[in-house]
Amino acid sequence: MSRVKDQAGHVLAEELRPAAAxxxxxxxxxxxxxxxxxxxxTGLDPIEDAIAAMAAGRPVLxxxxxxxxxxxxxxxxxxxxxxxxxxxxxxxxxxxxxVPLAADRADALALPPMVAVxxxxxxxxxxxxxxAAVGVSTGISxxxxxxxxxxxxxxxxxxKSLTRPGHVFPLRAVKGGVRERPGHTEAAVxxxxxxxxxxxxxxxxxxxxxxxxxxxxxxxxxAIEHGCPLISIADLVAYLEAGQHDSYAADPV
Numbered sequence: 001m002s003r004v005k006d007q008a009g010h011v012l013a014e015e016l017r018p019a020a021a022x023x024x025x026x027x028x029x030x031x032x033x034x035x036x037x038x039x040x041x042t043g044l045d046p047i048e049d050a051i052a053a054m055a056a057g058r059p060v061l062x063x064x065x066x067x068x069x070x071x072x073x074x075x076x077x078x079x080x081x082x083x084x085x086x087x088x089x090x091x092x093x094x095x096x097x098x099v100p101l102a103a104d105r106a107d108a109l110a111l112p113p114m115v116a117v118x119x120x121x122x123x124x125x126x127x128x129x130x131x132a133a134v135g136v137s138t139g140i141s142x143x144x145x146x147x148x149x150x151x152x153x154x155x156x157x158x159x160k161s162l163t164r165p166g167h168v169f170p171l172r173a174v175k176g177g178v179r180e181r182p183g184h185t186e187a188a189v190x191x192x193x194x195x196x197x198x199x200x201x202x203x204x205x206x207x208x209x210x211x212x213x214x215x216x217x218x219x220x221x222x223a224i225e226h227g228c229p230l231i232s233i234a235d236l237v238a239y240l241e242a243g244q245h246d247s248y249a250a251d252p253v
Contacts, residue, residue, distance in 0.1 A: 043220045047194075047239040049229040054195040059085065061206070061223050061230045062187050063216055071205055072219040072230075073184040077192050078153035078200040086149070086202075087142035092222070093204035097145050098126075099152050100171045100185040101200040109152070110159035111170050122183060124171060131166030139167040153200035173199075179240055182233045190236060 050060040057080035063072040074089050078099055089097065106112075111127035118125065131139035132148045139148070148168045151157050173189040174181045188201025206214040206222065214222065223230035 043216075043230065044232055044235060045223075045229040047231055047236055047244075050191060050231045050236075051194045053229050054191050054197065057082075057085075059089070059228050060191065061219055061228050062184060062191075062233060062236075063219055063230070064184060064187075064233045065182060070215060071184075071213050072216070072222075073187075073203045073205050074228075075184065075188045075191060075201055075203050077195065077197045078149040078202050079198050081146040081149035081153075081202055083141075083143040083146050086146040089202070089204050090142055090145075092206060094207050096169065096204060097149075097167075098169045098171050098185075098203050099149055099200060100173050100188040100203060101152060102189060103172045103175065105152075105200065106170060106172045108159075109157060109162060109170075111162075111164075111172075113172070123181070124183070124185065125173075127170040127172060129165040129167065129169050130162040131168065133161055133163050149200075149202050153198045155198060171203075177240070178233055178237050182237060184233070187233050187236055190240065 050062075053060050054075075054077050057077065059074050059076040061072050062075050064070065074093055076085060076089075078101075086097070106127050111130065114126040114128055120126075130148065130152075131144065132151045135147055136144040138144065145168055148162075148166065151161050152168070152170060154161075171185045173186045176186075177190040177193075178186045180186070184203050188203050189199045192199050192201050206219065208214055208218065219230055222228070
């Protein structure tokens with residue numbers, strides 16, 4: 001990686017940090033990675049680094065198991081969605097923006113399953129799509145989608161706060177999180193909970209410029225270039241099962 005690219009990556013990481021996180025500006029954007037000895041997938045960061053990034057409003061990269069999708073997602077907290085962060089996510093992803101949330105929140109916002117019979121191979125639980133009811137234009141811009149994500153995360157939002165269909169795709173997470181279903185949907189909600197945030201995330205799948213899905217080797221380089229922690233779902237499961245975070249609800253609602 002060239003010196004110019006390295007500087008650009010860190011500048012971007014600073015731009016994406018919300019104003020509320022300015023007090024953390026003196027901390028490194030991307031602490032040195034420690035290989036994860038147990039998983040055999042080196043170059044991954046500690047789960048604590050991802051939790052800290054989520055709490056500060058920064059994106060993290062999460063790769064699932066090699067025998068599952070073997071794909072990496074950009075994940076950040078929906079309550080911290082900004083036009084800049086959403087635009088950056090759209091630029092480097094497939095452009096499909098999903099918002100994982102707890103099933104009870106989906107019910108409270110009148111977001112039923114998209115289909116009566118889910119035939120998705122991985123059981124991804126899409127709800128009907130939506131946009132914010134007020135303050136958007138067409139709904140597709142980064143500004144509009146960031147607003148919709150924040151509305152979905154706001155505990156004061158009501159069904160009338162949204163219009164259906166729309167340009168953002170909520171996903172219903174299973175109650176047991178990644179320990180029950182090791183998917184990016186559940187990883188986003190679990191990471192938000194661990195960070196003490198509303199249990200609503202934003203996820204998008206990383207792709208190369210040629211449209212191919214980005215795998216682990218590419219994710220490592222992307223994480224370094226853009227100052228994002230890189231973790232695996234397997235390590236997140238192990239972290240939760242080890243009970244390493246006392247404030248995390250063992251049986252989240």
